Amino acid sequence: MSDTPTPTPNTNRAGLTRKDYGGHPSTLCSGCGHNSITNGIIAACYDLGLHPHQVVKLSGIGCSSKTPTYFMNRSHGFNTVHGRMPSIATGVELANHTLTNLGVSGDGDSASIGIGQFVHAIRRNTKLVYIIENNGTYGLTKGQFSATADHEALDHYKNVNKYQALDLCETAIICGASFVARSFSGDRKQMGELIKAAIAHGGCAIIDIISPCVTFNDHPESTKSYAYMKEHDFPLQELGFVPSFEEIQVDYNPGEARNVKLHDGSHLILKKLKEDYDPTSRLNALKTIDAAKQENHVLTGLVYYNQDIPSHAKLLSLPDKPLKDFTEKELRPTKEEFEAILKDLK
Amino acid sequence: MVETHKIINNFSVKIATANGTGSQSANNIFFKTLVRMGIPTSAKNLFPSNIQGLPTWFIVRASSKGYQTMRRESEILVLVNRGSLVQDLKEIKKGTVVLYDQGLLQVPEDVEGAIYYGIPFSKLARENYDKPRLRTILTNVTYVGALAAIFNLDKQTLTDVIKDTFSKKPKVVDANLKAIDLGYDFVKENLDKKDVYHYEHDTQTKDHVILEGNQATALGAIMGGCTVAAWYPITPASSMSETIEKYASRIRVDDKTGKRKLAIVQAEDEISAIGMAIGAGWAGARAMTGTSGPGISLMGEFIGLAYYTEIPVVIVNVQRVGPSTGLPTRTQQADIQLCAFASHGDTRHICLYPGTIEEAYELTAKSFDIAERFQTPVFVLTDLELGMNLWTSKPLKYIDTPFDRGKVLTAKDLDQMKDWGRYADKDGDGICYRTLPGTPHPLAAYFTRGTGHDEKANYTENNEDYRRILMRVKKKIDLSPSYLPKPIIEDEKGAKIGFISVGTTHYAVVEARDELKEKHNIKTKYLRVLSYPFHEESIRSFIESCDKVYVVEQNRDAQLAGMLKLDFEALALRLKTCAYSDGLPMRPGIIIDRVLGKPWEIN
Helix, strand or coil, X not given: CCCCCCCCCCCCCCCCCHHHHECCCCCCXXXXXXXXXXXXXXXXXXXXXXXXXXXXXXXXXXXHHHHHHHECCCCEEEECCCCCHHHHHHHHHHHCCCCEEEEEEEHHHHHCCCHHHHHXXXXXXXXXXXXXXXXXXXXXXXXXXXXXXXXXXXXXXXXXXXXCCCCHHHHHHHCCCCEEEEEECCCHHHHHHHHHHHHHHCCEEEEEEECCCCCCCXXXXXXXXXXXXXXXXXXXXXXXXXXXXXXXXXXXXXXXXXXXXCCCCCEEEEEECCCCCCCCCHHHHHHHHHHHHHCCCEEEEEEEECXXXXXXXXXXXXXXXXXXXXXXXXXXXXXXXXXXXXXXCC | CCCCCCEECEEEEEEEEECXXXXXXXXXXXXXXXXXXXXXXXXXXXXXXXXXXXEEEEEEEEECCCCCCCCCCCCXXXXXXXXXXXXXXXXXXXXXXXXXXXXXXXXXXXXXXXXXXXXXXXXXXXXXXXXXXXHHXXXXXXXXXXXXXXXXXXXXXXXXXXXXXXXXXXXXXXXXXXXXXXHHHHHHHHCCXXXXXXXXXXXXXXXXXXXXXXXXXXXXXXXXXXXXXXXXXXXXXXXXXXXXXXXXHHHCECCCCCCECCEEXXXXXXXXXXXXXXXXXXXXCCEEEEECHHHHHHHHHHHHHHHHHCCCEEEEEEECECCCCCECCCCCCCXXXXXXXXXXXXXXXXXXXXXXXXXXXXXXXXXXXXXXXXXXXXXXXXXXXXXXXXXXXXXXXXXXXXXXXCCECCHHHHHCCCCCCCCCCCCCCCCCCECCCCCCCCCCCCEXXXXXXXXXXXXXXXXXXHHHHHHHHHHXXXXXHXXXXXXXXXXXXXXCEXXXXXXXXXXXXXXXXXXXXXXXXXXXXXXXXXXXXXXXXXXXXXXXXXXXXXXXXXXXXXXXXXHHHHHCHHHHHHEEEEECCCCCCCCHHHHHHHHHXXXXXXX
């Protein structure tokens, strides 16, 4: 399946139609932001011409974690336990680092019970497109606050959030992330480009996507609602993803855009909006997010990028051939080597 | 020299030192010398959960019959630790031989019939080495020299062991040999032998290897084809994962490219460690994690996921004393039920129970076949006693049997099929077919979930679907024993009393059976389980052939006996518990008293 068929108007470079990337019908609430993200994932994988069998869909527990059944039925999927998707992703990577790990999590799944695994997957730079569908609430258990709910935000029942909000992008940057982005499920273009860039990245790519919960957290006082996001979304850049198999068409003036070269040879063009933003500085990223918060702005776009952090597979010196494929002969010592080991035990 | 009779190769030496002083190296040299002299010897390291300064005891037992149990009383005491002196002095009684660090320790030579050898170990080291650290370390080697002089260790063998131990550091060899001579010469020049204990050459362990159980398990994992190992540091399991890494560096690295055919990751906790192993098992690698009781508690939820979604994974539990943090550096078998039924809901897991070095090696290697054959977690339960003590063993055998990778469908297989179901019992043995992520075929993919699922791996909350799948998983596990190692049975003609034991409890049973026969004329037969679920037929007929069967194990609540009573309900009244644990290895005396009807639990 590795040979590239000629694309027709209805097929991509893998010779597949958009339908080939589809999943079961969503059982989430109508209007749920997560459904838009599902569509964004399907579009991104189709556009990139990924072979579905080379993609693995992983999730934890919660509304967000149900979504991998709603896309790419032709990919293996694993709905794991609450907050532990990153460790499963790491295991998959160790067994077969040639696959693309597409992880979908939520703010409950990642910012609370799973914060430890979130942090350590980032530290290791595990090969994982790590999407957090962030709605500030525990939807599946009917509307409790999550750790990303803003301080003093109101919930569905008018309770006030006593605790400080955890910002997953800031956390990721502090933990040594190589790719950190934020988006909004209502911004299909930006989200799509970021997902594609995350797939091309090859390391741990964090995308925190604000994804309103229409049932429990879309009320007028919510800071994770469609209305709030439409008003407070401040994109850092206009994004243009150029896949490795296409040439860059230069249509911007120097000084107006930054060109981020991704691991697989693709590019993400960051076109300047109001101000120039340097996504390669950790301190600048943290400062900019913090300053935006003072203005009640939600910054979106590519927040931070570091291409120098080696992949986990490289850190472990894994062979090109997936570990799962090695045979007895390749894995066992020879009789002579074995005897030498025994000799050392005498 | 005053000698009435000689006791040869049948006595124990207990060495009291402080941890972090290098005593372990000296003690190992002593132990290895005895093994190379061919004398069946066991070594038990009683160490604290601490890095420096707390009391440590090392008990070296020579036994011409090959008994391996840790004896609680030793004929010979070597005292070099001020910190444990009060406690150590209490062990001296008539006949005890005491070597002590004269000048460092105030030992009142006041126990009648005890034999005292005061030797200025610290002073000898102080006078001969200038560096403080060297003095501390070599003080310990001087007592090995003294032991050699008093009890007749073969000096040449001792020299060879030191040369081999520090083969890459000639200066260290010289320093150690000098320390040996300091102790040796002092004894020869200043002391008369007043005791009856002697070491003499034997042939029984001449070809033996010496290793810790954790090393044997690690080597088993390498031979079993483990390619992914994730772990979190915990005593007494850490050295197993560290040894896997060490062996991998030796034999799994491509000389030219430096690429490694083993991924080993120290995770952030045990939950992540088992998650990685399960993820890797799901994606087709032979994956494992190694831990101890507290780690198993943390892994609970994930173990249930792997059971219900049917993912192969190997979990090694080097058991230590619980509950809670318990005694982290003492031994116990109190995770038998925890592992057999780990996780919430109805679960039952395949468990292997090695009791010897060879079994730790072979069963660990085999565990990967079992996990992939049955697509389920497999526990290998060792304990601190086996895992962290040095043992002598016949040389391990090279394993060249092919891997059993279980029922995995390839793209080629799928070409021949119209459809398939991940959880469909096509062969009627409860084991279904799986595909691995990355299989290039449009039919290959399926969705794995810990929620209710049907034969096609689709989500379901339907009561019939749920029950059908869970009963099929049960059938799969129920049918597993034919593939698992059989119990080891030692029959004895005419015996009506039986023992069932598990793991390292074995050594106390062996000794108890001999003593019951020789001293009390009670014949016994013996079955040691190597796996769970039990081999129904062989255990049933064993119990049926006895009037009484004592189930001997190292825990408080008779966990193995409980599981046997559950499975052999009709024979339950014949099963008598003999469960005892105080953190030290099982004593034969407990078992003997139990059989003789004496008070046994209070001992």
